[in-house]
Amino acid sequence: MxxxxxxxxxxxxxxxxxxxxxxxxxxxxxxxxxxxxxxxxxxxxxxxxxxxxxxxxxxxxxxxxxxxxxxxxxxxxxxxxxxxxxxxxxxxxxxxxxxxxxxxxxxxxxxxxxxxxxxxxxxxxxxxxxxxxxxxxxxxxxxxxxxxxxxxxxxxxxxxxxxxxxxxxxxxVSDRFRPQPPEPERIATLGLSPWRPFVLTVGQHAPYKNQGAALRAFALAFADDPGIDLVLVQRQGAGTRPLERLARSLGIRDRVRFLPTVDADDLVALYGAARVLLHPSFAEGFGNPVAEAMACGCPVVTSTTSAMPEVAGGAALLADPHDPAAIARQLLAAVRDPVQAAAMREAGLVRARALxxxxxxxxxxxxxxxxxxxxxxxxxxxxxxxxx
Structure with a gap:
């Protein structure tokens, strides 16, 4: 053998x-x-x-x-x-x-x-x-x-x-990433308001993750809507401080929440509660958060480059990662248009089942x-x- x-x-x-x-x-x-x-x-x-x-x-x-x-x-x-x-x-x-x-x-x-x-x-x-x-x-x-x-x-x-x-x-994508009933208590234990809508970004703090563009796009999209937050799940450390300074300069520091690495159950709950996953990487070998979010029924806005369109399989909205204004337009489409969001959820679930x-x-x-x-x-x- x-x-x-x-x-x-x-x-x-x-x-x-x-x-x-x-x-x-x-x-x-x-x-x-x-x-x-x-x-x-x-x-x-x-x-x-x-x-x-x-x-x-x-x-x-x-x-x-x-x-x-x-x-x-x-x-x-x-x-x-x-x-x-x-x-x-x-x-x-x-x-x-x-x-x-x-x-x-x-x-x-x-x-x-x-x-x-x-x-x-x-x-x-x-x-x-x-x-x-x-x-x-x-x-x-x-x-x-x-x-x-x-x-x-x-x-x-x-x-x-x-x-x-x-x-x-x-x-x-693992079977543990799937649609779940809302878990407001779990969201609260993470230090977030369970009933406050948020955009989610998941990934380590590295230049290719393009998290600065996530902040800029969020600020452009929701400048007139103080009722929505941006939640970044990442390994905290020295790399967080420049993002905090950028958020402050954009006037959104009080609406940006930084979370350290969370366990799998918390991550599933976050995907389920988010209005949209924003994943604006310059490049990915695959891009696990895109597949995970879709499997949980979360709409996805991601990049036109590298593996992201391939993984999304037509179920996500795409934008040039170098263009915060283009990302902002796609964020608004996913958050403000209920028909669009519902279609993205359904398409994402279908795509995730194929992975x-x-x-x-x-x-x-x-x-x-x-x-x-x-x-x-x-x-x-x-x-x-x-x-x-």
């Missing part, structure tokens, strides 16, 4: 979009491929097993997913004996692997638009470090799984020979089988059985 090793260490104590992707993958793969054995590399802080499937084993790896050990000497940090195929799930291809490797690439912004990523000295170090692993993946991986057609196109544009090794494995993690897992499985078959035809012997 061939063994596929999947790096699942992003599933840990800290919520992330990549963790959602990996969770969607391993929830469905074992049942889709009973003829394969899956060895999952697990974060030491994860409570208990990642899977109870009979064709799954797990190995706790203490080395950080995004650390030097993963980048340059993973075979020393993890027991990879008996592995026939390795799946690196977060952009970086480890060095020194003795078996074929599939790499999931979420986006390549660090290579194509470094100014959109984390600024400062730390950002420069991250761009150099992650860019190294990403370039290795694009040039050397046996196969690349791109989470959207937009990401696949970006890879092909950056390094055309990689196009032949790239396949689209469109991400999905299934089972399909995502099946697309990855097709890549595994293709790579395994190719290496078998080339006469490469399978790995020796693992003693673990």
């Amino acid at each position: 061939p063994t596929v090793c999947i790096d699942c260490r992003y599933i840990g104590p800290r919520p992330s979009g990549i963790a959602e992707v990996v969770r969607g993958l391993i929830d469905h793969l074992p049942a889709l491929a009973p003829d394969l054995h899956f060895r999952l590399l697990r974060h030491p802080a994860h409570p208990g097993a990642l899977s109870r499937a009979p064709n799954v084993s797990e190995q706790v790896v203490a080395a950080a997913a995004n650390g030097p050990a993963t980048m340059w000497w993973l075979p020393r940090a993890a027991d990879l004996s008996g592995v026939d195929l390795f799946h690196a799930t977060f952009n970086t291809m480890p060095a020194g692997l003795g078996m074929p490797c599939v790499v999931t690439v979420h986006d390549i912004m660090r290579l194509t638009h470094p100014a959109w990523c984390r600024p400062g000295v730390r950002g420069g170090v991250e761009r150099a470090f992650y860019g190294h692993g990403l370039r290795r993946a694009i040039r050397s991986a046996d196969a690349i799984a791109a989470v959207s057609a937009a990401t696949a196109a970006a890879i092909a544009s950056y390094h055309s020979p990689a196009a032949a090794r790239t396949a689209v494995t469109l991400s999905g 299934r993690w089972r399909d995502f897992a099946a697309a990855n499985l097709a890549i595994y089988r293709r790579v395994l078959s190719s290496h078998h035809r080339q006469g490469i012997a399978p790995a020796a059985p693992s003693m673990s």
Whole structure:
């Protein structure tokens, strides 16, 4: 039975979009491929097993997913004996692997638009470090799984020979994101007024998220309507202060609420209560908040660029992310026109139901089988059985 090793260490104590992707993958793969054995590399802080499937084993790896050990000497940090195929799930291809490797690439912004990523000295170090692993993946991986057609196109544009090794494995959305009855008590515990309408923006504080344009567009759209707020869910820190200053200069500081990362139940409640999700990113590999909001019945205004139109599938209103006035017009259409909003909710629910993690897992499985078959035809012997 061939063994596929999947790096699942992003599933840990800290919520992330990549963790959602990996969770969607391993929830469905074992049942889709009973003829394969899956060895999952697990974060030491994860409570208990990642899977109870009979064709799954797990190995706790203490080395950080995004650390030097993963980048340059993973075979020393993890027991990879008996592995026939390795799946690196977060952009970086480890060095020194003795078996074929599939790499999931979420986006390549660090290579194509470094100014959109984390600024400062730390950002420069991250761009150099992650860019190294990403370039290795694009040039050397046996196969690349791109989470959207937009990401696949970006890879092909950056390094055309990689196009032949790239396949689209469109991400999905978890079943926990679904329409729910109003939860005013939960909204109140987040420090918000349960009955006050709000526009919602979700995402880490990074330049590519374009949150300054979200503030400017909100100010333009609702300058004459003090009865609506803007709620930004993001990792709080030094990056919040410039947004607070901008909100003050726009005259809307008292209507902007900053929330730290919230748990999944709180996020579902926020999507359900928001009048609209505003997601004006310059680029996304996929854009989880767009899919999550649609699955919860929340209208979406997002960008005309990158993966956002692909993910929205015609169910959202789109605007040029560089044009706050255009974003403002779409916000007003979603909030002030009940017929428009109702149509967007229904279209969003239909689109979200088409973004299934089972399909995502099946697309990855097709890549595994293709790579395994190719290496078998080339006469490469399978790995020796693992003693673990």
